[in-house]
Amino acid sequence: MQAKDFLLELGLEELPPKAMPVLMQSLKQHMESGLHAAELSYREIEVLGAPRRLVLIIHELATKQNDRQVERRGPAKQAAYDAEGQPTKALLGFARSCQVDVEALELLETDKGAWMMFRANEPGRAAEAILPELIQQSLQQLPIAKRMRWGASRNEFIRPLHWLLALYGNEILPLEIFGISSGRDTRGHRAHSPGVLTIESIERYRDQLRDAKVIVDFEERRTSIRRQIADVVSEVFPAAKENGIQAVIDEDLLTEVTALTDWPVAMVGRFEERFLEVPAECLISTMKENQKYFHIVGADGAMLAAFVFIANLQSKDPEKVVAGNERVVRPRLSDAAFFYETDRKQTLESRLPKLESILFQKSLGTVLEKSKRLETLAATVATLIKADGAQASRAGLLSKADLVSDMVLEFPELQGTMGRYYAIHDGEPAELAAAIEEHYWPRFAGDRVPQSKIAASVALADRLDTLTGIFGIGQAPTGTKDPFALRRAALGVLRICIEHSLDLDLYEVIGAAISGYTETRSFDPELQTIVFDYVFDRFRNLYEEQGISSAAFLAVRKRPVRSPFEFHQRILAVEAFRSMPEAEALIAANKRVSNILAKSDLQDSAEPGSVDDRLFQNNEERALYDGVVACEDTTRPLLISGHFAEALKELAQLKTVTDKFFDEVMVMAEDPALRDNRLMLLRRLRALFLNIADIAELSS
Template sequence: MSAKDFLFELGTEELPPKALQSLSAALVNGIREGLEGLLGKEQLANTGFKGYAAPRRLAVLATDLPTEVPESRTLVSGPPAKIAFDADGNPSKALIGFARKCGAEVDQLSEVNGKYSFEQVNPAQPVAGLLADIVTGVLEKLPIPKRMRWGASRAEFVRPVKWVVMLFGDEVIPCEIMSHQSGRHTRGHRFHYNEQIELFAGREYAETLKEKGKVLADFSERQELIRSQLLAEAERIGGKVVIDEGLLEEVTALNEWPVALTGRFEERFLDVPSQALISSMADHQKYFHLLDANDKLLPYFITIANIESKDPQQVIEGNEKVIRPRLADAAFFFETDKKHTLESRTEALKKVVFQKDLGTVYDKSARISGLAGLIAEQIGGDADHASRAGLLCKADLVSDMVLEFPELQGLMGYHYALNDSEPEEVALAQNEHYMPRFHGDELPQTKTGIAVAIADRLDTLVGLFGINQPPTGSKDPFALRRATLGALRIIVERGLELDLRTLLQAAADQYSALPAQDSVVNDVLEFMLERFRAWYEERGISVDNYIAVHALKPTKPLDFDRRVRAVSHFRTLPESASLAAANKRVSNILSKLEGEIATDIDQSLLGDGAEATLANVVAELESELAPAFAKGDYQFALEALAKLQGPVDSFFDDVMVMADDEKVRDNRLALLTKLRNLFLGVADISLIAG
């Protein structure tokens, strides 16, 4: 079958940089899926798909695309053979109607698997005539939150469309897309070559734009070019450039012909906290900052220009002129903010609402303060420092610097606390209590920071659940799921022996009256323990390991984690499957009984052999494992319990549990209860798969 290259390009005004990659991926995937639906995956085995994305264009190149949809045959089933003809051998009305529906005569039908059927032939057809409909359908489904119209056109897209290229081989596919007639003319760089460029072959698209139009259409090629230019500029001035991948992607989406240029700012601005300068340069100007050998900020920046200037120094000076007032503002905010202590700013928090039913940010800070002091005592920290840090931890929110650069909250609190001569740990906690800010972020290091971080999250959880506003579905406006995972990470990864129920009760007691006051502790506790499921799934730990531990409802996250990891290890032992099955069998037997089962065993009622052996081993393990359970050494406990496999298997092979003699039966049930309780010291092993 013959094949040609298909090129589609949509020329637009500048596309939203942060959406460029997702739009390009959706366009490529949509066209691929459309063609797969038309031709089938097998027909596209030799077809390659390549997406191009630049500020003013989205394009897809499909190489070696078959030129026609091959002939196909479809078997259409009709009435059953037993009713197809009457007693005289004449075709029934059902058969005649079916033939008419298929556009065939009765004698063209055949019996297949007890039914009369018709083989419908779908003739081959050219692909070219179907491409416009596929592209149009894909464009309508692109992930565009808000579409716009332009001029008198009724077409809608994320930005005004300026031209459309549709080439199949060297021929234009005539059609209208987004109110534009398709053609073979693209356009070059807005400044370097703002003219039409005629295209004759899809495979020459990227190279033609690059050589003639001064446009790098390939996103990845532009990105790597920018990266190499950044590194080269940094080496030239003897610094290290910090390449934030998010900023790199955004800058790549903003430039068609990137050129890296290095500018400089006044060294006096280095007196301002470096992160404030970095935020100003990156967020507002899309500049990359540089560090010296000691990771200190250098008075340089690298900007990516979308033009290869004949006078680059003029471009550099222009950027220096733009960044100067930005940095001057940051310096002004910093110096002005230092004239007021964090403590004095807490008064302003009384006018900032945290949540209408939960009071102000000041109220929240007071609650954090009380809870943080309690947590600090339990983890061996300084309760006074934690209480002080909690009271001040939101004060920088009303500073001029944070109002201008919200992403600096916490960090500026740290600098202002140092300026106020607060203790080092109190200052560090101003920033640390926001950690982890995102998935995989670093955790607080100091005990004061840890205490305030946990207190802040638990207060939010209890407050929102207490007014009956838990997360629902995908809606989580206060990021309670993230707050929960953050608190769990801190407790587990910092090895803290904290009891969630105790802390949640303390958090709830700080509220005077919550609508769900009576149930809030249990509700939040269950919500937090349920978050462990996603935690372990992400780490590749089987979910039934979590379920086996969750059945016991341990309220200490560190203890919960130790149990899950012990169960995970236990399942690697050869005895685990048999013991899990035995636990399930014991659980089923005991669950059918009414009332409490005694655990005292009468040795005189034990039979010889398997029953006595199991009782002896259980008694030995009860004594041996008591210290292991006490100190949470669950892996050792389960390894020791693995030796029960032989005695347990023998017991069930040789002993009738539900004996006719009531005393013997009760004695055996007591033995099984002791056996089960040993495993329940770690988890409900009956819930894990064999």
């Protein structure tokens, strides 16, 4: 089948830089789905993007759909004709719906009866007819948070559309979007090539734009910027590699700058050394958020008084461009220095009353109330995990005080970080100061957890206070809505407990968190269980990301485990057990035992039952009993010390005697004494595994 390349360019006003990658990916996905549904074949779809354009290129797109053989079954033969052999209304209606005469219909005879049948060869539609429909549908489905209107039109899109380029096989594809008709004209760089640019062919499209100082390929620009940053640093700082001098490339900032530039040119600017007395995080925030600059560090990681910026033009006088950027950033840095100097005139503790003006949640009070709850709860957690309770308590009290500092009011992302600096300035212990910053960790998936146990105490207290409070007022997450980030908070609790190997009774701590609210608020009596279950159920998501099956999660979840770290150790043990050669048979045996016990008066239990060895009638009973007793002795110290994987290795030795028992012994004997004794033996066998997990769940 014939195929041609297709090019679509939407010429827009400057796109929001953070939206561009999402729009590109979404446009590609919707067009792929549309072409698949339309049965139009193609080799590859590319989506490109620059500040003023969104571009779609479909390589080797078929010129038409394949012809299709259409078959429709109509009424049964007896319902198609009357007694005189004339067509009935049912048959006439069927023929009309097929747009043919009755004579064009065929009779289909099968073993199950005869029906009227319409058969036809439906020619495939041309790509030129299908593409406009697919493009309109794809544009309507783009994830645009806030749409704009322009002029007198009622059209809405992410930005006003000014031109439309659409070529199919180098010929214009007739198309109209938002009142703009397609052609072969585009625009180059605003400064370097402001006029109209006529595209000769799809093959020449990128080169013509490049000549007009537009690199239309997003990834090409991104790669170029990364390379230019390294090159310009090496150029400005002699022996930069040898001295460990480099620009720190934040990937999100790199993506944003890529979306802001048509023709990126990296340059280096400088600022006064005096600004380095301000914490580096403050300087980085103001340069990154306001100016989109990349900071430069030395071999020791310390910030240098220089930065890389990306100009969107090739200047004939680059010194002026550098000077202009240095002039613009100076007031920003001066503001940061002023905020820092002003903030240090007050201690964190003296700021606490101002937290009364910040609402934590309208039904749960102010941030000051929360800080006082954290003061108590962090000390409780610290005592349980053998950390310094006094330092944890004070860190909890001061943890939110920097929210009312000038620096954090200007740069909210510095919350906690500035608290650490100000705490050190106030003379607080270094570990306490670090806890003020680290109690926000992990901020996102993959982020590090708090480094010290004091910080972990405050971090756990903060998250559990939020979880219990929000659940307590009935604002639990629903569907994809989670305005208070409770899922992230719960995952943070689990990660902190696991990565710090904390032997912490989470149910107990949740109870302590609830007690912090009891003087002012009344909650559901079941709240402690509700929050506990919610946090532990997040393990499922955590393990799915690690490739651990939901069956393993359920096997451990059915046991009364209240420590996240212990739960995790059991999960690892179960996963290791599943890879053993004995696992399949023992899983099946546990399932069988569970079913047998469920039908008797005995229920699953981790408590060993009493077995009378005088009632044994064969060697297989004796062998299983001896194996169970031996494993009870060998696994007991392993369970106490939390070595669950080693315990399951010991239990794997029961495979042979268990198999022989089921081969040779009738459990449900007619003699009630024999039957009950054998059931008790099986319960005791099952109890060994239930001490770790319900491995019968692994059978599904």
